[in-house]
Amino acid sequence: MSNYLITGGAGFIGSNLANHLLTNHKVVVIDDLSMGSITNLNNSDKLTFIHGSVTDYDLMDKVLTDYQFDYIYHLAAIASVADSVDRPLATHNVNFSSVLNLIESVKIKQKGIKRLVFASSAAVYGDEPTLPKKEESVIRPLTPYAVDKFAAEKYVLAYNNLYNVPMSAVRFFNVYGPNQNPSSPYSGVISLLVNQFEQHKSGNKADFNIFGDGEQTRDFVYVKDVLNALLLVGTSEQSKGEVYNVGTGRSTTLNTLINTISEILDVELPIIYKEPRIGDITDSLANIDKLKSLNFEAEFDIKAGLTVYLERVKETS
Numbered sequence: 001m002s003n004y005l006i007t008g009g010a011g012f013i014g015s016n017l018a019n020h021l022l023t024n025h026k027v028v029v030i031d032d033l034s035m036g037s038i039t040n041l042n043n044s045d046k047l048t049f050i051h052g053s054v055t056d057y058d059l060m061d062k063v064l065t066d067y068q069f070d071y072i073y074h075l076a077a078i079a080s081v082a083d084s085v086d087r088p089l090a091t092h093n094v095n096f097s098s099v100l101n102l103i104e105s106v107k108i109k110q111k112g113i114k115r116l117v118f119a120s121s122a123a124v125y126g127d128e129p130t131l132p133k134k135e136e137s138v139i140r141p142l143t144p145y146a147v148d149k150f151a152a153e154k155y156v157l158a159y160n161n162l163y164n165v166p167m168s169a170v171r172f173f174n175v176y177g178p179n180q181n182p183s184s185p186y187s188g189v190i191s192l193l194v195n196q197f198e199q200h201k202s203g204n205k206a207d208f209n210i211f212g213d214g215e216q217t218r219d220f221v222y223v224k225d226v227l228n229a230l231l232l233v234g235t236s237e238q239s240k241g242e243v244y245n246v247g248t249g250r251s252t253t254l255n256t257l258i259n260t261i262s263e264i265l266d267v268e269l270p271i272i273y274k275e276p277r278i279g280d281i282t283d284s285l286a287n288i289d290k291l292k293s294l295n296f297e298a299e300f301d302i303k304a305g306l307t308v309y310l311e312r313v314k315e316t317s
């Protein structure tokens, strides 16, 4: 049994990771519940939930003094790119400063740590059009969110190299699955879509706005594959000081995505085509050869991932 700290552990990816780990391990979750929810977490006597923010340095200091962790997954973030454009200072505090504070405290107080894994984003690649993205592709962060993710990622890897505190980073592509919060217009498109399909199915008036012609592509990765990637990166020796793309290496258009959900649910959702979103990139796709070198295989293609996801939605609604 190991001791884990998951910041943002009541959020989408964090809660999926926590619930998976709780079967065999002790998990401390810190979350300010700004986007996450305590109901995302399974009941377990191995879980300690701390309601608080990673920007509360006194709290973080206390947690890192009171516990010794084997693994830390730093997933707490303001995930909305649009929010970072509206509120660069506030989002910088969460998405950058808290990371530096955490890794500095870990360096001082967590001498036995086996690994800290930081969650970065495909946003760091920006709009440079060459695909698929390799970890060494051109980096062109275009928003405060992307700049903060890239800077924080570089700090994490520098701490690994300069101070010998084992750390790694991952760049998430478009992750989807249970517990993804559809409350903001900038929530993941699949969470928004599934929400609208469910509304429509239960007889409420619902439609969906596609920004652009729906032919834009994304590398949608199911959260179970993401957990597998996080665990491999966290435990492998060769991933120390390294960053990994987390995707499937396959891309899907928005139109195909909608048709696939329609087929699985046997429901047609009215679609309205709107002007493209400002700053939207047309295509995104990960090269995952580096992750594969840790024995990663994406188990879920889009149809398989959506099928299990929609099954879960049905069970819980």
Ligand code: UD2
Pocket: 079, 080, 081, 121, 122, 123, 124, 173, 174, 175, 185, 186, 187, 188, 189, 190, 192, 209, 210, 211, 212, 216, 218, 254, 277, 280, 281, 284
């Ligand atoms: C993803 C990440 C973002 C950042 C970015 C980097 C998510 C949720 N967001 O943004 O944090 O890392 O990648 O490139 O993973 N769309 C519609 N209708 C809607 C909502 C979305 O047509 O109601 C379109 C949207 O314009 C885009 C696509 O769906 O073309 C995917 O949108 P998204 O917000 O899920 O993710 P993305 O790739 O813009």
